[in-house]
Amino acid sequence: MTHFFPALLQAIPQGVDYIRILPELVLSVFGIAVMVLDPLVDEEKSQKLLGYIALVGTIAGLASTWYMASSPGMAFSDMVKVDTFSVFFHYLVIAIAGVVILSSFEYMAVQRIRAGEYYALILFGVVGMGLMSSAVELVLIFVALEISSISTYILAGFRRHEASSSESSLKYFLLGSFATAFFLYGVAMMFGATGSTNIDVIGQKLQAVPASVLVYVAMALMFVGLGFKVAAAPFHVWTPDVYEGAPAPIVGLMSTGPKAAAFAVLLRVVFETNAPGLFWMLWIAAALSMTLGNIGALVQNNIKRLLAYSSIAHAGYLLVAFAMTTPQNSLNGISAAMFYTAAYAAMNVGAFAVISHFANAGERYVTLEDYEGLGRTSPLLAATLTIFLLSLIGIPMTGGFFAKFYVFSAALRANLIWLTLIGVANSAIGAYYYLRIIVVMYMKEPRKVVPVMPVSFGLGTALAISVLATLYLGILPNRILQYAQESAHYVLPRASVTNAANTNQVTPTSGVAEH
């Protein structure tokens, strides 16, 4: 009894533990506040008021992330790990949610959607995404994954009067549950193989003993689950349908937020466990996603479907950064992947903000023909969309360029020449369909009258933030990249980081010696 008591005390979470999940706590509180207030205020006012509360919630979330960053370490019996890596993704997903909420103000009013659950679900979703990036316990990761997924399932169906939206929601839900089940199977098998569900412990175990078949199966199953979440081929088939039906701002959210979080999990699972047998799986998934995504996008006429295929392609570019084997290359790959998620978030959220504004009531105007002559009728909106599209192509001075640049140069340094060539060729194909949108906007005369409302303050702010972020990442990528590089060290197992530092010093001299 006497020695049991201190052990019990230790097991009870300490004060600092709560600081390490502070953003999640704050966001949950705001989410609950939105839900509670929803029936109390009348419908007219609720839209604005609840929106602002949610917005304040995300700002408080960012502030609490900043506070959380000052006390890094493990929490809740090593289930949660706060390091610069998780702080990075916290900032990212919360900022995404903030911008999406800003761009939703106008959308909600136009589409006549009841606001209460909508904003609350966004906040709850972000809780899940944040937790995904800081959890190092596979079971907790699963829980976080479900929190974020379930809120996005519901959000996808928010245009209740549209059949396509319900279809989108149901499809996403059924296939998504299927995929998370795969993930859970993988976790169970990993537990069977290593006796632990903690990523660090698994990593140590795998280094100590040669991996059994079970480990390979477990990694493959987990990859299926996460591959679905990031919309990587061959688990991408759901994407176009779901994106087409879901509300446009929500597509902006779910193509970036949950994706970034799932990539964070994938980074931890792939690199921190350092499990064998993933290389070719990632290689093939990357090559397939890039190619299928780009080819699929070529023939699309609906702009939401087009960007859905583009998001598959971008998942492919991102996966290129995962196909690393040596520790030094892994560091490059991890930081490149982190930068990519940030740059992609900035441009894609922005693009969907423009699309949601332009779609108008009932999302009537979402085909390429509707965009004809937009450059003349609303030049500013068209110029903004052009910046995002140029960034998606990967034109210099935009975030998209450096994102691709870091990924491909990491791949080249790892001697993945073929994968780089596939990627570079794909970026050239990709340029064509993004360009098509720019061409119809500027070079075609409008064939029908498409009403464009004046841009509201909230949307204007959202667009300004996205444009600034895209250009900032394209002109001064240094700070974000350095932050990502520092964070990358936390994702690798301790031993290999020191190895990497050593090999880093040795290579130049050996290179000289050969000649």
Added chain:
Amino acid sequence: MSTDSLSPYILTLVTFVPLAGALFLTVLPRRDRDIRIISLIVSLIAFVASLHLPVYFHRSQAGFQYEIDKQWISSPNIHYHMGIDGISLWLVVLTTFLTPLCVLISWKSVHDRVKEFFILLLILETALIGVFTSLDLFLFYFFWEATLIPMALLIGVFGHERKVYAAVKFFMYTMIASVFMLAAILWLYAQTGTFDFVEIEKQLQAGTVTNFPAAAQWLFLGFFIAFAVKVPLFPFHTWLPDAHVEAPTAGSVLLAGVLLKMGTYGMLRFNLSLFPEQSRHNAPWIMILALIGIIYGALVAMVQPNMKKLIAYSSVSHLGFVVLGIFSFTQLGLNGAMFVMLAHGVSTGGLFMLAGILHERRHTYEIAEFGGLASIMPVYAASYLFIVLASVGLPLLNGFIGEFLVLSGAFQARAAYGVLAATGVIWSACYLLWMYQRVFYGKVTHPVNNSLGDLIGFEKAAIWPCAAAALLMGVAPILWLGAIDPAVHAALTPIVQVASKVVGQ
């Protein structure tokens, strides 16, 4: 002393003045007149500032001058490294010289979306200057790609009937080709750890780059394809006639005058300096392609019924001379190549302006629609003749010097090439003078043409500087060649070293 202290920043100033002007235009209200005047002022400021460069340039020195080297991004190791030598010096001045003329020639002809037009034009100028001034491969690639967007938009928004087709074709051709260059640049960065052109050149010459011998041929081709499409070298030229025919006049002027030179400049700067050995290996087939370009371009130009298409194909032919001169690896040939670049920029720029003036009055480029214009528009006809003669290569005008030097170089390299290329000079006289005859001499066949007005003030202001420059370049080429010669010599040195190594073995 005061000029010296200005030196490091003058290039930055010249490069970004147009961009600053473009940004200023964005906030201006849509009063077309104001926008035109401000664009003219901005482009003139850039021109005057760029005149600082040749005035204080140390002609006898071969290395880079006015250098500025500051770290921009630490990882990857990207520097804001700019500098010019005798090769890039004149291309910068050519760009700043042509842009105000483009503003003038567009004064009346652009009346829809005027603000967007001039913003794009000024952005394009910044990007073009940046291409010639950057010494960091990354910066270079950035400006290289940055020229694409404003040019494609100028064609696609302000062009003629098939503008969208031409714009997309132009964009895709050059974009896909430059992706290969990006891959090569990335490879170099991965192996050397720097994007700095001077540093990479040093490392490659010292032979400390791992895996370089195996990859060198691919790297050479990666750069070469991007440049060859831009030049355009036969058989990559098919985008050019479409782009020219559909582009607005100012777009054509900058496209032919400067954009094409990005390709030949790139060959001269990057292919020759970084990969001297591969340049030598590949020279035979490149020279043959250049010869095909010279003759084929000229023959196709001859049968064109469309004036602008004719000038476009004449560009293919003239740029063939440039490539031939570069890959002859002789001092004369390279000097000549540089001079043809400048001369072609001035005289073909002038031809496109003149064609544009006619199009504005009659809305067609068909040669058959005209005839006997000499009596109706005498000033126009005289100016046209002057520029045509400059382009044909009449001695004492600019075309002659460059072609003469290139041909001498080609003879030194291989006599047969010189002979074949020399026929190109004859062809060019044929197609240009024949075109001139059909348009200006004889009787007025179409009554509509009787009412055509002669040159007005803006048009004179745009054309006559071209004519004056053509004359000055023809009379006193030494003003230009004095700076070009040492730079070209330095560019040739590694090639000569490679050659002597081969002989030594």
